[in-house]
Amino acid sequence: MEGALEVPLFSSEPTDADMAEFQAWVRQVGEALYRDLPWRNTRDPYAIWISEAMLQQTQVTRVLTRWERFLRRFPTVDALASASSADVVDEWQGLGYNRRALALKRAADICSAEYAGRMPEGVDALQALPGIGAATAAGITAFSRDVPCTYIETNVRAVFIHCFFRDAEAVSDRQLRPLVERACPAEDVRGWYYALLDAGARLKKDHKNPARKATAYTRQSKFEGSRRQKRAWLVREVMAAPGLSSAELLRRLNAEERKAGRDGVPEADFDSIMADLSREGFFRFEDGGWRA
Secondary structure (H helix, E strand, C coil): CCCCCCCCCCCCCCCHHHHHHHHHHHHHHHHHHCCCCHHHHCCCHHHHHHHHHHHCCCCHHHHHCCHHHHHHHCCCHHHHHHCCHHHHHHHHCCCCCCHHHHHHHHHHHHHHHHCCCCCCCCHHHHHCCCCCCHHHHHHHHHHHHCCCCCCCCHHHHHHHHHHHCCCCCCECHHHHHHHHHHHCCCCCHHHHHHHHHHHHHHHHHHCCCHHHHECCCCCCCCCCCCHHHHHHHHHHHHHHCCCECHHHHHHHHHHHHHHCCCCCCCHHHHHHHHHHHHHCCCCEEECCEEEC
């Protein structure tokens, strides 16, 4: 589909005819813009869960290079549960927010122990697992079971805000939810949400991202020089060289920081970061050194 999308605009309280027109437009646009992404060719809830986790704040192009690799290394829930946390975090490197990897591992442990190696069914049961929020639970449910549910993520927000709240400045998920629920069909839920995702991705290219009007929208902070960057560097360093003392880790971190033209890290800040990483399950301190 060439050129900018022609987008129908509606009131935030659409009539039944308006909603039918909107649904027809989404289906038409979705068919024209369909992206044949690999995780769309499976109904395995585990594989879909991994894709949903990866796609949180990570570009689709990046996930394309990593999803199949992750599944080759950890092909099932039980395989992920059997792996060490260090191995899972190692495979996650480059996808950002390493806490997501630990949450995957903890959730897999529960599924292996309590659900015979399967993902539980239903949004509520899924959302009870570590790291699985409302959107991820709905995504797993819609794409693996084709069951109607309310799936609200950034591309879906972009479509609904642009079509129903064009002049609004701040739109909450509470305002969007009734419309998303009402629009969701009883059948082909997978196809419906794929169409919304693809329409939203195109809208964000054609217009100033409508999802920025969502109260749930947060702009990602600068990575280089941030606490997140230092955390990520320390995770990689400990995995590459287990057993390093605090003093040696701080020395290496400061050498890296100065090489990048930044000031060294105060010891108190380093201790705070290491305490956080230890509490979150990334590291343990034993025999005078840090280990993943």
